[in-house]
Amino acid sequence: MSDVEQRAPFLRRCLGDRLRELRKAAGLTPKEVAAEIGISTATLSKIETGKQAVKPAYVKLMWPLYAVDAEERARLLRMAEESGKPGRLSRYSTILRGDFVDYHEMEGQAEAIWVHEPGLVFGPFQVPDYVRAIRRAAKPDSDEDDLAASVELRQFRFKDLTGDRAPAVDIVLDQAVLCREVGGREVMREQLGLLADVAGLPNVDLRIIPFEAGAYAAQGAGFAVLRLPPEPRKDVVFIESDLVAEYLDHPSEVARYREMFEQAGQLALTPSESVDLMDRLRSSL
Template identity: 40%
Template sequence: MANPTLRRRQLATRLRELRKDAGLSIEDAAQRLECSPAKISRIETGRRGVIPRDVRDLCQIYGADQAETESLMRMAREARQPGWWQTYDDPDFRLYIGLETEASAITIYDTCAVPGILQTAEYAGAIIRAVLPEIEEDVLRERVETRMKRQGILVRESPPRHLVILDESVLHRSVGGAAVMRAQLERVVEWTRLPHISVRVIPFSVGAHMGFNSAFTLLEMGDPGLSDIAYVESITRAEYLEKPSELAICREAAHRLTALALGPEASAARIAEITGTYDG
């Protein structure tokens, strides 16, 4: 089955190209479709699903030929099919999971916790409960199950390359108690034995660095028709960054942080060393 998130982004990219080729502004397109400019904007960012009828009408407005119109309408229907993650209760993160599933390479930088894609169920549960202390048990269980299911991309055929950069503070921050932390750090080391996963640790000795401001994830889509995308999460919202200037900053940050981090073997040794402090 086609990934609905990927199809929606492919459709959004092509509709935006057709509009620009037709010499129309977002406002022009909205006026002709008899909708708000905001609707056209949401369609073109891939954040909003679009019904095949609207695709047909936009193709007519933009002067697309019959073959392309039918192709894009088919893409719109595929984009409306649910992926396994569509039942997840957070719409912002549903989008992330869809993108993660199709990425060819993912760079994650975190200063607070082991990223969800590498977490054990116990560590994930402790993190979620700490962030959402009022969460109901069934919702907590579903969120943990979703995190575990996401790890399927790490062991599938042709998995995405993962570069995970962690501030050393992540390893020292006790989450869920000593036993949970020990199991979690041991799991991280196990993940690094896979050839497509690299975990790098920025030691305390580095001092201040470019990553103090924010954690981020950079997803490389590996499709020439789709732009890469960066994901940044705060306490109130999630942001998806697609502007070339924003992506350039994230790439530069990833480059600089990787240069500051310990090498793969030294990072694994540091993780193992700190794991030993959780004997209790």
């Protein structure tokens, strides 16, 4: 079994976390809840840690035990129905390291995302040939199946961030991202065109930090801050490197990265100025 398949799907863990919070808020022990809904304490533990899917019928049996309003009942019931399904990303197990699975699952569930990228275009908004060029550079022995899967994964993420239920996405890119000819000039023309189109989406705020802004705190740090449902909302920082993915969720750590993002945003051009810059760079290629 692949690493992707071994990891509990994010939605299942998110649901388990919330059910555990509700149980504790109600002042109930695992033994008491398990007895009320007719399961073992071991099964309840697996549900609350995301190791086992919970049947929607069991979730309904918890309603009399927990203080849950109608809106959250509906949300948790939907999560229970979805959590029993295989992880959305299991088909990408050949190209996606296990430590990156959580991020992609969270990205698909986020309410808002703040992204700073100093070196590459934000993944979901990369055009296919840009994706292929990056994949070949990182893994020269990639075969056509790997390349095709990498492109498909990016397109999958693109739909998550541009569909009817898309989160608010605030992106700050260093100008270096636009000037690095990944895949060659023709590829970058296409890439800059897509970024300009994405910048016009109602849920996307895309800004560029120009070279003349000079040095800034986040200059060498690519990261994303994700705001996750359900209540109480939780922010998580994702930091990616070539070797490992790191997740931070302590409030002080999240606050630091939000501060770095805000500082970077203050140096950035406005969205309309950023599109103008992308258009000029595209015309020069």
